[in-house]
Amino acid sequence: MESKSAKSTKFWVILIGILLVAAVAGMLVIQSLREEGAQVVITWNGEVDGTYSLAEDRTFVFEGEKGGYNVVTIEDGYVFMAEANCPDQICVKHKPLNETADPIVCLPNSLVVEVITDETENQLDGVS
Amino acid sequence: MNVRKLTTMAMLTAISMIVFLIEAQIPLPFAVPGVKLGIANVITLYAIWTLGRREALAILLIRVFLGNIIAGNVMAMAYSLAGGLLCWVIMSLLKPVMGRNQIWLMSILGALGHNAGQLGMAILISGTTTMIWYAPVLIVAAVVTGAFTGYLTQILLGHMDKLKKAV
Incomplete structure (x- = not known):
């Protein structure tokens, strides 16, 4: 045995x-x-909220019907969660992001902030 | 169901909720969504071992339901439920083939199931697949935390044996 x-x-x-x-x-x-990205994709409650350039400083406020509150800030080429009312604050503690791979996630408020490299943007700019 | 069993279940439910709520207040040094020690799983393991699978499931479901309501985080209930249920299924299936000195293994495999369930639910709710990047970290975390809570359960069972002998 x-x-x-x-x-x-x-x-x-x-x-x-x-x-x-x-x-x-x-x-x-x-x-x-992992590579440096150019754009930020924000997905909220299962739907893509929008794609924004990392080069442009902006602040987004997300207020959900169920009481979720998040502030996402793009500053100096980095994106980070400036504020959140979730209990764990994991998303706020996440280091500012300018690279692809693991996203900033606020699980309780179902908010995902992801950095991507976007080729189409470069083509539109006519950089290459 | 006899009174003794009912009382034990009620007490275990209360303990698991307290553990769950205290753990939610402990800040973690690293920012990985879904990673925690999972000490409440000690109660689930203990209940599976001493009371039975169905009793453990009942305690688990009440803890997930009431715990998340008290913590004021109803949104987290879906994640807790997906993780907790998958963890319970795996540990229940393993129970007949594992010995008491193998609870730490049962716990690791259960923790892996928990994190897989939670990640699956997160991908489902958030509608993005990018969280799959967290899978390797979650696997490592599950092995570490699972071994810890499983070992705690073995120690607990040993102490309860001594206590029963004394009483």
Whole structure:
């Protein structure tokens, strides 16, 4: 009985170990994929609110019917959550963003702030 | 259901809610949405182990419902529910094949389920898939916090044994 238990412990430890290695590898891959963005996509309550340029300083206020309150600020090429009334304040603590990959998220108020690189914008500007 | 069981369940529900509410007040040094220690899961594990799966589910559901109402965060209920239910399903399925010294493994796998459920619900509600970037961090967090809460449960069960012998 004890050997059976030890065997299954080994099985689960190996399985979790593989998952852990894969997750750490995933973190490194995400880190390398990160690149400087040009635009901010704000998604609120499951719908895209809009796409805004990181180059333009702006402030957005989101007030939900259910009492959610968030202030998103774009300043000096960075976007950050200036204010939020969520209990965890995770979104406010998130460092100002100017790169792609992990977005600023306010889960309780269902607000996602994501930085993207936008090729179409460059084409429109005729930069290249 | 006898009175003893009912009282135990009521007490466990109260304890899990207190733990849940206190934990919500503890600020975390890192800003990863959905990551927390999950000490309330100790109660779920303890209940699965000592009372049964259905009893554990009842305690879990009441904690998610009342806990989020008291915390004034009704929006978070969907995330708590998705995470809590998936965690319970996984741990319930594992219960028959795991020994008492393997609760920490049960807890890790349950925590992985919890974070997966929460992430799935977040993607569903927010309507964006970009949160998938958080998956690796959430996996690492689940293994660390799951092992911790599982180990706590093993210690708790040991102490409760001693207590029962003394009484």
